[in-house]
Amino acid sequence: MTRLQDSHRRINAEIAQEKAAALGRAGERLEAALAHVTALGRQLDQAPDPNEHARLLGEYESARIRAIHARLALVIQREALGLRHHRIVEQKFPEPPRRTR
Numbered sequence: 782m783t784r785l786q787d788s789h790r791r792i793n794a795e796i797a798q799e800k801a802a803a804l805g806r807a808g809e810r811l812e813a814a815l816a817h818v819t820a821l822g823r824q825l826d827q828a829p830d831p832n833e834h835a836r837l838l839g840e841y842e843s844a845r846i847r848a849i850h851a852r853l854a855l856v857i858q859r860e861a862l863g864l865r866h867h868r869i870v871e872q873k874f875p876e877p878p879r880r881t882r
Contacts, residue, residue: 800862807855811874814848818877825880838880845877852876 782790821841828834852874856867 804855804858804862807851807858811848811851811855814844814851815874815877818844818848822877822880834882838882841880845879848877 818841821837821844825834825837825841828837852870855874856870859867859870
């Protein structure tokens with residue numbers, strides 16, 4: 782293997798590692814966003830005070846939207862890497878439900 786080929790191989794390996802790391806970070810951000818939505822949902826279920834309930838409902842909706850954006854970012858990252866089927870994302874990371882109460 783020539784020196785140029787070796788350099789090319791190393792650069793391609795580094796690019797592949799960075800792509801995998803970026804995809805992993807997008808997944809971690811989505812997991813954290815979904816965990817936050819879940820935690821707020823539990824708090825919302827236990828809020829006895831109507832004012833607290835209303836405040837938590839607003840927080841929940843904001844967190845839900847952030848989770849939806851994080852999920853979209855993961856799908857976009859997957860698309861950029863050439864992954865075209867996202868059924869696993871839909872199964873593993875379902876969109877958080879909208880809450881009205």
